[in-house]
Amino acid sequence: MPEGPSILIIKEILAPQITGKKILNASGNAKIDMTQLLNKKIIELRSWGKHLLIILPDCTIRIHFLLFGTYSIDEQTKPDRSLRLKLEFEKKQIYFYTCSVKLLTEDIDLLYDWDADVLSESWSSVNARKKLKQMPGALVCDALLDQQVFSGVGNIIKNEVLYRIKLHPETRIGKIPPRKLTSLIKEARNYSFDFLKWKKEFTLKKHWLAHTKKICTRCQLPLTKKYCGNTKRRSFFCSNCQVKYQ
Ligand SMILES: [Zn+2]
Numbered sequence: 327m328p329e330g331p332s333i334l335i336i337k338e339i340l341a342p343q344i345t346g347k348k349i350l351n352a353s354g355n356a357k358i359d360m361t362q363l364l365n366k367k368i369i370e371l372r373s374w375g376k377h378l379l380i381i382l383p384d385c386t387i388r389i390h391f392l393l394f395g396t397y398s399i400d401e402q403t404k405p406d407r408s409l410r411l412k413l414e415f416e417k418k419q420i421y422f423y424t425c426s427v428k429l430l431t432e433d434i435d436l437l438y439d440w441d442a443d444v445l446s447e448s449w450s451s452v453n454a455r456k457k458l459k460q461m462p463g464a465l466v467c468d469a470l471l472d473q474q475v476f477s478g479v480g481n482i483i484k485n486e487v488l489y490r491i492k493l494h495p496e497t498r499i500g501k502i503p504p505r506k507l508t509s510l511i512k513e514a515r516n517y518s519f520d521f522l523k524w525k526k527e528f529t530l531k532k533h534w535l536a537h538t539k540k541i542c543t544r545c546q547l548p549l550t551k552k553y554c555g556n557t558k559r560r561s562f563f564c565s566n567c568q569v570k571y572q
Contacts (some may be wrong), residue, residue: 330478356427375477395425463502489536494570
């Protein structure tokens with residue numbers, strides 16, 4: 327699943343190409359009213375966690391890339407059955423595949439909690455801490471994937487952050503010592519920026535220390551792979567150096 331930094335990269339690529347441009351045609355198999363998009367000018371592109379938001383004067387197109395969503399510019403690279411939305415401009419076409427497309431008519435500033443986005447300038451670690459305090463029984467592996475707390479964090483970021491701060495994925499939030507909780511919140515944002523930088527350099531995988539890895543580089547011991555928590559996503563961790571506070 328594309329994580330927050332990947333969506334930010336897509337936004338940075340698309341924004342200069344379509345901002346201010348008028349939609350001349352909209353098609354695809356997304357269940358939205360395509361006529362609502364016709365002749366509308368793109369005001370702005372924004373991202374919130376894993377959502378790409380294309381803002382028009384009276385509505386917003388919300389694209390969620392789900393597990394296998396992709397896009398292409400000027401050339402259709404996937405079959406029609408995967409094509410959810412095609413936006414045509416005077417000299418440009420943008421294609422979105424296997425993603426969820428919705429039209430939002432509400433004010434997005436009311437709809438979205440911008441300070442929950444780990445990559446946003448409005449990110450608030452204080453608010454993240456408050457939200458965590460309200461879920462003492464949650465496992466940290468689930469809390470990190472909670473988009474209301476850490477919008478943009480996906481499974482790779484989860485595994486790498488927990489490895490970095492030496493915290494076991496099955497630790498309950500309420501059992502994490504205050505200083506460790508501070509590191510958790512700080513690194514969720516820090517690692518997301520590292521992810522962004524490495525992804526742009528095409529060196530992301532090379533920097534993985536835990537995700538899909540077999541050996542702990544600190545202990546030289548095998549890493550455990552387990553589908554932890556309610557989210558049942560793959561966790562890779564070292565049961566020797568990643569502490570499970572009880
Ligand atoms: Zn270790």
